[in-house]
Amino acid sequence: MAPRIVAPSKKALVCCNLSVLARRLLSSAPSPITAASVPVQLSGLQEKHIHDRSPPTFTAPRQASPPIDLDDPERLFSAVPTAKLIRSVGNLHVAAVGPVVDFGIWVMKSRMIMGTELAREALIGVVRRTFYEHFCGGEDTVEAAATVRRLNEAGLRGMLDYAVEDAEDNPSCDRNLDAFLQTVESTKSLPPGHVSFVVVKITAICPISLLRRLADLLRWQKKDSSFHLPWRHHSFPILSESSPLYHTAVQPEPLTPDEEADLLLAQDRLRRIGARCEEYNIPLCIDAEYTAVQPAIDFFTYSSAAEHNRHEPVIYGTLQAYLKDARERLVLKSEAARKMGILLGIKLVRGAYMASEAKLAASMGYDSPIHNSIEETHDCYNDCASFMLERIAGGSGAVVLATHNVESGKLAAMKARDMGISGGNHRLEFAQLYGMADSFSFGLKNAGFRVSKYMPFGPVDRVMPYLLRRAEENRGLLSASTLDRQLMRKELWRRLKKAIV
Secondary structure, X not given: OOOOOOOOOHHHHHHOOHHHHHHHHHOOOOOOOOOOOOOOOOOOOOOOOOOOOOOOOOOOOOOOOOOOOOOOHHHHOOOOOHHHXXXXXXXXXXXXXXXXXXXXXXXXXXXXXXXXHHHHHHHHHHHHHHHHHHHOOOXXXXXXXXXXXXXXXXXXXXXXXXXXXXXOOHHHHHHHHHHHHHHHHHHHHOOOOOEEEEEEOHHHOOOHHHHHHHHHHHXXXXXXXXXXXXXXXXXXXXXXXXXXXXXXXXXXXXXXXXHHHHHHHHHHHHHHHHHHHXXXXXXXXXXXXXOOOHHHHHXXXXXXHHHHOOOOOOEEEEEEOOEOOHHHHHHHHHHHHHHHXXXXXXXXXXXXXXXXXXXXHHHOOOOOOEOOOHHHHHHHHHHHHHHHHXXXXXXXXXXXXXXXXXXXXXXXXXXXHHOOOOOOOOOEEEEEEOOOOHHHHHHHXXXXXXXXXXXXXXXXXXXXXXXXXXXXXXXXXXHOOHHHHHHHHHHHHHHHHHHHO
16 A cells, blocks of 8 residues: 655745655556556446356346546546556657657667567567557466456456467468467456456468458358358358459469368368367457458358357457448348357457558559448448347347447447446457557446456567567558547646645
């Protein structure tokens, strides 16, 4: 427990130097949550494990949920130590400066710098103590579990993402499989409900070249319904009438026997992860990627959902609302799930490949698959969120609303309240990236909703490619952290005044 701070006299204030003030300020923080960048205790929300097998109730709560309040920095950051708050402001400020991010990306891509052992070690050390600590949960499952505990003390939950990039061959896929299974098993060291999801990337358990081949074959089947795919055994719709098909200009060759064998290996890897998640009562969330391989990822995702989602949504797919065909594909999947008698689990995101998708489409003479304006993307996200909330109210779906957009969060919260979906309903979760949109996470949590932090973890040198890709994809998101920085600065100023008065 922090020692009580006795306010100094005016004379002492005049005499004290800056270091003394800094020590007073740093000692004024509440309970020591040292590595969590988002904390505060759930108030009035009775924790219920996300996998409770009892059917959810959809009756309206006796009292209306409180509004999402982002105007009280003291309450929002009440559990964040001052030192952590200072580091967060610094990291977010640096990440919002475009030239700094560009320089960092150049350095990490530089063979001259990264190829020198001394320079590489120095760079890894800097990254570890700055951006890595801010945006990642630790180097292994033990450190990640400790971070999840700190998050849960603050009333938040963790989405565990072992951050690996594309696998090129089966040995790499097998190593990643072992890491994902260990991630699932690590959750048993934590109390029920601390971990909301384990996250997996299909690109990490299936060779990327095979995913491209599968996606081409699925797109061609959409163009020609008579085109037979003997390995496709479920009827879940992968593509819609408005889905982009330009990636596949000519009819692809069928899978070779070796490719078919690799496909069976990849399906078995996902089956083993799904079975382990079901055994440990932890839902599995499958990330989305770029459109060149996304049809193949959806094939894996919904094949697994058809196997596991009979009673509870164990497998969640990811829908990118910035794609023009997102709403149409969501409706098709929902209808297919209804007919098959399974529960549809969706993580709804906006998307992160805007520049690369537009560039590829233009190079091939096609319009971008991305909505023409940010307003259209917002509208699509909000429409899809509303659609899934209606499915939850009807007992036929579950959704993770992964958004940093305050307006979308408020609209979804209002819709949930209007439909009688309580904040404790285990089929509704809000989520933000670990180290970002912390004030929004606090506000949603204070309003009674379940909130998770999407938390990548892994060895620094292996996670650096992930951080590099995140920095390149999320330039706009990083530069839009103004609200967090403003609220954090207000809280720091309040604490400073309290320390010296």
